[in-house]
Each structure stands twice: as C-alpha cells, then as structure tokens.
Amino acid sequence: MARYTGPDCKRCRREKTKLYLKGAKCDTPKCPIEIRPYPPGEHGRARTKESEYLLQMREKQKMARIYGVLEKQFRNYFEEASGQQGKTGDNLLRLLESRLDNVVYRAGFAASRDMGRQLVKHGHFTVNGHKVDIPSFRVSENDIIEVRASSVESTPFVVARAQVGERTVPAWLEVNPDRMMILVHGLPARQVIDTAVQEQLVVELYSK
Template sequence: MARYTGPVCRLCRREGIKLYLKGERCYTDKCAIARRPYAPGQHGQERRKLSEYGIRLREKQKARRIYGIMERQFRRYFEKAEKEKGVTGENLLRLLERRLDNVVYRLGFASSRAEARQLVRHGHFTVNGRKVDIPSYLVEPGDEIAVREKSKESPKFQELAAQAAHRTPPAWLEVDAANLRGRVLALPTRDQIDVPIQEHLIVELYSK
C-alpha cells in the first residue's frame, strides 16, 4: 500500500495544527509548527481566505494525514461508512480508529501512528494469538492485541512498555502495559475519539 514518505512536519504546518506525526518530538521545542507557525513554501506567510470547498478539502486532508492513509484508501473508508447504519461521519472516524496501527498507537505501544504502522508491518503484533502484519486490519470488540513473545525482549519494546505504563488509553481499550497486551472493549463512540476533525465537512465534500 502506498504511503507518504516526505517531511511530515511540513504536513502539520500546512494544516496549521499539530498532528503529532513524529511522536515525542512533537511535545518539544523542536516541533516545526512551534518554530514556524505558518504554511510551508514561498508564500506560506501570506494570509489567504479559503473558499467553502477549500475548508472542506483541508478537513479531509487533515484526517488523511492524521491516520497516515492515501486518497484512494480514504475514499473506500468513506464509501463503507456510507453503507453502515448511523451517522456517516461518525462511522468514518470509527473505521479509522479501528485500524490495527491506530489501536497499537492508542494502547501506547508506539510513539506515533507511523511507528505503529512500521511495527505492525514488521510482524511484531498478534491479534487473538495470530500474527497480523496488515496495518489496515480492522479490530473488533473482544479482540486481544499483543506484542509477539519473540519481540518482547527487545530494548525497543522494553522502552515502549515503560512509556505505555504512564499513558491512559481511551475508554474503549484496555491495556496491560507490563505484559504488552491490550483488549478492545467496545467500538469507540464519537466522544471517545479525540482527533481535531469536523467530520461533517468531509461528508459534505464527498457528497457534492
């Protein structure tokens, strides 16, 4: 699956907010948007008024960049969300939150979604005891996500276990940091998804 490989700090500056794409660095003074709080490029410091279409487009791009997925895959998620019962925008965010790489990040087993994606791709995680190396795998309530036994002894995962012990996962997840294991308690509700996205704007964009 294709992915963005350019400078990620540029994406935060383009959207005008921290997207927390580089993990711990985003919380330090080295964060690019803290030092240069304007859009990248030659005309980045110029003030431009966005059109209605531009506002909706920026919201969609923001969602794509937060979850690290490309346009074609994002469109497929939207089409799936439309077919499900309930509010389309909330269905869309719920699908994105259920991605395995996002769940690994939410559990505290990675410092960013990009790192979580890489760890999943390298086969470090199991779902219900079976190795899963597909970042877009959608978890279900009751699923248990765990670090593989062979990976637990590595210094990287020992460090992540210590970090996870100090992080609080969202209410729809349960984590056992000491054993590098987590469980999906339920599907997330909108108030449990703390991403700065106005999903109704994305629905309006695709409904045109």
C-alpha cells in the same frame, strides 16, 4: 504501493496545527510548527481566500494525514461508512480508529501512528493468536492483541513498558503492560474519540 515519503512536519505546517506525527518531538520546542506556524513554501505566509470548498478539503486532508491513509483508501473508508447505519462522519472515524496501527498507538505501544504502522508491518503482533502484519487490519470487539514472545524484549517495547501511564489509554481499550497485551472492549463512540477534526466537513466534501 503508494506512500508518502516526505517530511512529516510539513504536513502539520500545511494544516496549521499539530497532527502529532512525530511522537514526543511534537511536544517540544523543536516542533517546527512552534518555530514556523505557517504553511511551507515560498508563499506560505501569504493570505489565502478560505472558500467553503477549501475548508472542506483541508479538513479531509487533515483527517487522512492524522491516520496515515492516502486518498484512494480514505475514499474507500468513506464509502463504507456511508453505507452503515448512523452518522457517516461518526462511522468514518470509528473505522479509522479500528485500524490495528491506530490501536497499537492508542494503547501506548508506539510513540506515533507512523511508528505503530511500522511495528505492525514488521510482524511484532498477533491478533487472537494469529500473526498480523497489515496496519489497516480492522480490530473487533473482544479481540486480543499481543506482542509476540520473540519481540517482547525489543527496544520499542522495553521503552513502552517503561513509559506506562504517561499517556491516557482510551476506555474502549484495556492494556496489560506486563503481558504486553491489548483487549478491545468495543469500538468507540464519537464522543470519546479525541481526534480534533470536523468530520461533517469531510462528509459535505464527498457528498457533492
């Protein structure tokens, strides 16, 4: 399976904004974008002509990188979103937010989506009592996600319990840190998703 194996911080610098791919490091002075707030590479400081197409492409890349999906998978999400009722951009964000790795991150059980993806792949979670190790698994309303009993005392989850309350959990999720359980009340509307992207630019790019 194709996957990105390069430095995450280069991705933030390419988009000229923090994508919060490295968890707590992103909020410290050691964050590379604080030190070098320009794109990587020999010509990173050069002024580029920002065409309409470039703005749309950069926004698409930013959204895909935030949620950790590659081009083919992102295109599939877009096609599914465009076939649903409502605004395609809103539907696209809702599909990305419903990924299990994102839900684990939003609930505070992982410091980043990348860490959430790793925890899911290692089989630490069940959904409605069934073990799930697929990060792109789509959660639904009233799903119950739990850390497996054999994993509760693992270091990542001990740390997560100690840090309860440090990050705001969105209203569409309910977290029980004592039982290491997440209840999905429903998928979020666009206005409650705090991902800083302009999804309409992505719709315009794929609609050409």
